[in-house]
Amino acid sequence: MKPILLYLILVGLPILGIFGLLRAGQKLSAPISLSGTWSTQLDLESLPCSSVRDPRIHPGLTTLSITQSGPHVFLTFDNIRKTTLTGNVQDLMIYASFIPEGADQASTSGSVPTAIYFHGTVDRQTAPNRLLGVLSFNCGPVQTEVPLTALRHGEGRKPTGGH
Amino acid sequence: MPNLAILLAQISVIVLAARIVGWLFRRLGQPQVMGEMVAGILLGPSLLGWAVPGISAALFPSASLEFLNSLSQIGLLLFMFLVGLELEPRILREQKHAAVLTSHASIIMPFFMGTVLALYLYPRLSDDRVAFTHFALFVGTAMSITAFPVLARILTERNLTRSRVGTITIACAAVDDVTAWCILAGVVLLVRASSIALPLWLTLAGTAVYFGIMLFGTRPALSRLETLYRARVAMTQDLMAVILVLMLASAWITERLGIHALFGAFLMGVIMPKNQLFVRAIRERLETLTVVLLLPLYFAFTGLRTSIGLLRGADMWFYCGIIIAVAIAGKFGGATFSARLSGMSWREAGAIGLLMNTRGLMELVVLNIGLDIGVISPALFTMMVLMALVTTFMTTPLLKLMYPTPELWQEFAAVKTARAA
Numbered sequence: 001m002k003p004i005l006l007y008l009i010l011v012g013l014p015i016l017g018i019f020g021l022l023r024a025g026q027k028l029s030a031p032i033s034l035s036g037t038w039s040t041q042l043d044l045e046s047l048p049c050s051s052v053r054d055p056r057i058h059p060g061l062t063t064l065s066i067t068q069s070g071p072h073v074f075l076t077f078d079n080i081r082k083t084t085l086t087g088n089v090q091d092l093m094i095y096a097s098f099i100p101e102g103a104d105q106a107s108t109s110g111s112v113p114t115a116i117y118f119h120g121t122v123d124r125q126t127a128p129n130r131l132l133g134v135l136s137f138n139c140g141p142v143q144t145e146v147p148l149t150a151l152r153h154g155e156g157r158k159p160t161g162g163h
Numbered sequence: 164m165p166n167l168a169i170l171l172a173q174i175s176v177i178v179l180a181a182r183i184v185g186w187l188f189r190r191l192g193q194p195q196v197m198g199e200m201v202a203g204i205l206l207g208p209s210l211l212g213w214a215v216p217g218i219s220a221a222l223f224p225s226a227s228l229e230f231l232n233s234l235s236q237i238g239l240l241l242f243m244f245l246v247g248l249e250l251e252p253r254i255l256r257e258q259k260h261a262a263v264l265t266s267h268a269s270i271i272m273p274f275f276m277g278t279v280l281a282l283y284l285y286p287r288l289s290d291d292r293v294a295f296t297h298f299a300l301f302v303g304t305a306m307s308i309t310a311f312p313v314l315a316r317i318l319t320e321r322n323l324t325r326s327r328v329g330t331i332t333i334a335c336a337a338v339d340d341v342t343a344w345c346i347l348a349g350v351v352l353l354v355r356a357s358s359i360a361l362p363l364w365l366t367l368a369g370t371a372v373y374f375g376i377m378l379f380g381t382r383p384a385l386s387r388l389e390t391l392y393r394a395r396v397a398m399t400q401d402l403m404a405v406i407l408v409l410m411l412a413s414a415w416i417t418e419r420l421g422i423h424a425l426f427g428a429f430l431m432g433v434i435m436p437k438n439q440l441f442v443r444a445i446r447e448r449l450e451t452l453t454v455v456l457l458l459p460l461y462f463a464f465t466g467l468r469t470s471i472g473l474l475r476g477a478d479m480w481f482y483c484g485i486i487i488a489v490a491i492a493g494k495f496g497g498a499t500f501s502a503r504l505s506g507m508s509w510r511e512a513g514a515i516g517l518l519m520n521t522r523g524l525m526e527l528v529v530l531n532i533g534l535d536i537g538v539i540s541p542a543l544f545t546m547m548v549l550m551a552l553v554t555t556f557m558t559t560p561l562l563k564l565m566y567p568t569p570e571l572w573q574e575f576a577a578v579k580t581a582r583a584a
Contacts, residue, residue, distance in 0.1 A: 003264065006264060006501075006504050006505075007263075007264055007267070010264065010267075010268040010271070010272070010497075010500075010501050010504070011264075011267045011268055011271050014271045014272060014274070014275035015271060017275050017278075018271075018274060018275055018278050018303065021275075021278045021279060021281075021282060021299065022278065022295075022296055022299055022300075024282065025278075025281065025282055025285065025295040025296070025299055026295060026296075028282065028285050028286055028295055029286065029291070030285055030286050030289045030290050030291045030293065030295075031286070031290050031291065032290065032291055033290040033291050033292040034290070035290065035292075035540070067473070067541055068290055068540060069288050069473060069479075069540035069541060069542030069543060070286065070287045070288040070289060070290065070540065070542075071287070072473075072475070072479070072542065074473070086475065124291070
């Protein structure tokens with residue numbers, strides 16, 4: 001009798017608990033999905049900063065890779081050198097930035113490292129694979145904004161709505 | 164087409180790093196495989212890519228990784244086949260009374276705690292493309308894993324295989340392995356259900372038919388291989404080819420069914436004849452190449468996906484700490500408590516808990532599957548890789564503390580006396 005009772009307590013009860021927890025978890029919601037590879041068109045030729053006008057920058061079609069872990073995101077553009085913007089998802093908005101050392105120095109000489117900011121959004125319900133946003137390049141006091149529209153490669157799985 | 168020069172350079176560097184770090188870890192009293200896992204991580208963005216990004220990019224360009232991955236997957240199939248091959252139903256039968264409660268509790272307790280943890284982690288480390296149920300089931304499974312091969316190696320190195328602790332732990336780990344892989348197959352099936360071509364009912368029916376054929380058709384037929392082996396008194400190349408083709412065919416079927424190729428390779432190993440000479444002959448043919456050459460590629464591939472840089476900020480390290488604590492509490496606590504309630508002494512129960520807490524390579528396999536099917540994020544993957552390393556690393560030194568050699572010999576003497584009586 002004792003082994004059966006022990007088995008029920010140590011194995012049976014936790015199994016019931018797991019089912020209860022799975023039900024309870026249905027109410028949780030997770031941040032909007034951004035991870036994956038996105039295609040975008042960027043016009044970077046009009047930028048004032050020399051550090052951005054780099055031979056390694058290819059204007060036009062580019063790829064944006066987003067690595068996501070919950071609300072934490074890492075955005076990497078394949079045509080803006082080896083630059084990764086780090087940021088967060090807050091509700092439906094995405095905020096990310098890349099601020100190199102010395103970017104806060106006020107200079108128009110063009111030698112100041114360029115800080116890059118991004119904010120954008122994805123429509124969770126109607127277009128979860130379409131990212132709309134603005135990239136801001138800060139070169140000393142000069143700031144240039146570039147609109148960004150990106151489409152995610154592949155449909156992937158449908159969002160679950162966080163449930 | 165892969166660049167052969169790059170591939171050769173990659174393999175050379177990986178094997179060399181695995182041997183050197185493995186040797187260093189052996190000197191520290193750790194199992195070789197622990198060092199090989201660490202070597203893989205050192206070759207990834209966590210060290211090489213961070214310290215010398217130029218060399219890292221030249222040695223591991225992203226275009227070359229697909230071929231490296233394919234090679235490592237072949238190695239893993241062979242390894243899983245060997246793991247299945249070494250599982251002995253006899254051990255399970257002999258220890259079934261003591262092992263049933265301990266093994267089942269040591270799966271369910273960490274699974275339960277993993278599901279509780281999933282409630283906390285889901286909004287913090289997942290996104291809305293992953294259903295909570297999939298996420299929770301996967302985290303639970305990842306918490307329940309025991310590294311049967313690493314555990315067997317530690318037991319052998321500590322001379323514990325003949326002890327009561329050793330035999331019960333091996334039996335529990337074997338039950339754990341089979342159960343955890345079945346749960347994982349179910350989770351993979353659930354997650355992939357929306358993306359695979361087959362409808363779910365057809366996949367489930369196909370899986371049931373596959374298991375039926377393997378257990379009641381293939382298994383009896385495999386005994387003819389053993390008969391052939393006995394008749395020729397050698398593992399001929401033709402016989403070896405038949406075994407490999409069977410293993411690959413089984414892996415192909417499970418991959419097509421949507422439950423991952425690894426299950427097919429593992430199951431083929433499980434149903435192979437268990438004649439000791441036959442098993443040893445297969446192992447001798449496959450083990451060296453698999454363990455020395457192919458498995459380090461898998462560790463390196465895992466290391467290339469593990470980026471400690473993703474754990475930025477105190478909150479991420481806090482989550483990592485919680486994951487490690489829950490993993491240890493669930494597995495060590497669950498196994499220790501249930502072994503104690505099964506009538507073992509606290510020391511024996513603690514040793515069983517400690518050994519069952521070893522996750523090693525099997526955890527990496529599970530985590531890579533989770534990352535591939537998109538159910539865990541890269542940061543969670545990194546945290547769980549660290550958890551696998553910590554739980555594996557802690558086993559040997561703590562076991563030495565718990566089982567110093569004089570006490571071990573006293574126990575052997577007691578077992579011997581009991582048997583004689």
